Amino acid sequence: MMATSNGPGPVRPIAVIGGTGPAGMGLALRWARAGETVIIGSRNEERAQQTAAAIYRRAGPEANVSGMENAAACAAADILMLTVPFEGQAALLKQLKPAMTAGSILIDATVPLAASVGGRASRTLGVWQGSAAQQAAELVPKEVSVVAAFHNVSADELNGDAPLDCDVIVCSNDADASQLTRELAAKIPGVRALDGGPLQNARIVEQITALLIGMNIRYKKGHAGIRITGLPPTAYR
Amino acid sequence: MMATSNGPGPVRPIAVIGGTGPAGMGLALRWARAGETVIIGSRNEERAQQTAAAIYRRAGPEANVSGMENAAACAAADILMLTVPFEGQAALLKQLKPAMTAGSILIDATVPLAASVGGRASRTLGVWQGSAAQQAAELVPKEVSVVAAFHNVSADELNGDAPLDCDVIVCSNDADASQLTRELAAKIPGVRALDGGPLQNARIVEQITALLIGMNIRYKKGHAGIRITGLPPTAYR
Numbered sequence: 001m002m003a004t005s006n007g008p009g010p011v012r013p014i015a016v017i018g019g020t021g022p023a024g025m026g027l028a029l030r031w032a033r034a035g036e037t038v039i040i041g042s043r044n045e046e047r048a049q050q051t052a053a054a055i056y057r058r059a060g061p062e063a064n065v066s067g068m069e070n071a072a073a074c075a076a077a078d079i080l081m082l083t084v085p086f087e088g089q090a091a092l093l094k095q096l097k098p099a100m101t102a103g104s105i106l107i108d109a110t111v112p113l114a115a116s117v118g119g120r121a122s123r124t125l126g127v128w129q130g131s132a133a134q135q136a137a138e139l140v141p142k143e144v145s146v147v148a149a150f151h152n153v154s155a156d157e158l159n160g161d162a163p164l165d166c167d168v169i170v171c172s173n174d175a176d177a178s179q180l181t182r183e184l185a186a187k188i189p190g191v192r193a194l195d196g197g198p199l200q201n202a203r204i205v206e207q208i209t210a211l212l213i214g215m216n217i218r219y220k221k222g223h224a225g226i227r228i229t230g231l232p233p234t235a236y237r
Numbered sequence: 238m239m240a241t242s243n244g245p246g247p248v249r250p251i252a253v254i255g256g257t258g259p260a261g262m263g264l265a266l267r268w269a270r271a272g273e274t275v276i277i278g279s280r281n282e283e284r285a286q287q288t289a290a291a292i293y294r295r296a297g298p299e300a301n302v303s304g305m306e307n308a309a310a311c312a313a314a315d316i317l318m319l320t321v322p323f324e325g326q327a328a329l330l331k332q333l334k335p336a337m338t339a340g341s342i343l344i345d346a347t348v349p350l351a352a353s354v355g356g357r358a359s360r361t362l363g364v365w366q367g368s369a370a371q372q373a374a375e376l377v378p379k380e381v382s383v384v385a386a387f388h389n390v391s392a393d394e395l396n397g398d399a400p401l402d403c404d405v406i407v408c409s410n411d412a413d414a415s416q417l418t419r420e421l422a423a424k425i426p427g428v429r430a431l432d433g434g435p436l437q438n439a440r441i442v443e444q445i446t447a448l449l450i451g452m453n454i455r456y457k458k459g460h461a462g463i464r465i466t467g468l469p470p471t472a473y474r
Contacts, residue, residue, distance in 0.1 A: 122438075195456075197451045197452075208445065215431065215472075218434060222467055223467040224467045225467045226464065229403060231456045
């Protein structure tokens with residue numbers, strides 16, 4: 001394993017739960033290329049390993065990527081990246097709760113699209129807790145910090161080779177977890193990571209995805225993303 | 238009056254209702270500079286005229302800008318730009334309803350910030366109709382088209398001289414009114430106008446403002462705005 005993974009200190013693998021879907025695969029690919037140790041998680045271990053192999057082929061021989069069943073991936077890592085459709089989020093978190101280790105970080109990218117219940121992907125559902133990320137926070141052990149991020153990046157672009165043209169807005173009540181997530185985001189070429197404030201702000205960041213999906217439909221062949229302008233240069237790192 | 242105002246055809250003055258506040262003044266200044274005929278509306282006619290005079294001094298002798306009491310401004314124009322705090326929106330629209338002429342366009346920039354009821358400007362209130370713009374649509378005569386736009390532009394930047402670094406997302410159920418609003422937005426240097434879809438999408442665009450305000454607070458001295466990336470070049474005009 002590469003000692004440079006997520007900066008100084010011991011290697012902290014990233015388990016991408018739901019890592020065989022387009023968003024999870026894309027993040028795993030970008031992080032594998034950046035030298036991170038990545039574990040693809042899936043309900044099906046074999047599928048996880050196939051996806052890991054595909055990422056390895058694209059990321060090259062330096063890549064450190066493996067595939068495991070979701071709970072095993074969860075137990076093997078303390079950075080958990082959740083990329084599942086909204087309709088699967090709560091059940092999966094309840095199932096994985098016993099496998100999560102204290103001090104873990106759960107990065108949630110879930111968007112409560114109305115498509116989850118047969119509606120449009122350009123509309124969202126109201127979530128009782130305020131946002132999908134806040135729902136996640138209710139379902140994980142107390143000792144796990146939840147961070148909301150990566151909602152607005154195009155899965156297609158993540159799976160490509162070009163730098164992205166998108167900012168990642170990171171929301172969390174845990175300043176250290178937010179900082180670590182911003183560092184991971186900034187390892188993806190073209191991404192700028194911004195502090196989006198407390199976890200409750202995820203309700204806005206999640207909604208933006210529905211707006212971007214609507215624009216992709218309206219303007220055809222779009223891979224819409226966002227940039228935040230007008231902040232002091234120190235904001236963008 | 239200048240015949241070039243809002244493109245070919247007869248001049249269509251823009252009444253900026255609440256035009257003595259920072260956002261209204263900034264839009265009026267930018268449109269006056271672009272050759273549009275602008276009427277500043279205010280509860281107080283004298284204040285409207287003072288603001289109009291101040292804009293005239295900055296925009297130069299070609300500028301066509303005057304000041305009127307809100308209802309008179311409303312009656313004198315068929316493009317109405319509403320820039321008032323959320324807490325004043327409904328009462329003002331009820332008052333102005335009789336003065337609105339059939340076929341008018343109401344461009345609403347209202348953001349339902351929690352600050353309206355003593356809360357934070359980085360949080361929003363839930364609006365029964367879904368958004369402040371949809372509330373506006375319920376309060377104007379049927380023959381008036383409502384467009385939601387200009388929520389995310391910085392009032393400070395509008396009142397400056399530099400080009401803006403911000404997109405304007407325009408939501409409306411009336412395609413012609415949306416198009417006209419995008420043309421007006423694009424007259425502001427640096428602004429790109431985008432079709433944000435139906436009026437109901439204003440609920441997302443309004444929320445973004447609260448997120449940007451939070452970033453301005455967090456990063457200090459920011460004038461945060463947004464750019465939408467990844468759309469086909471034809472989207473940006």
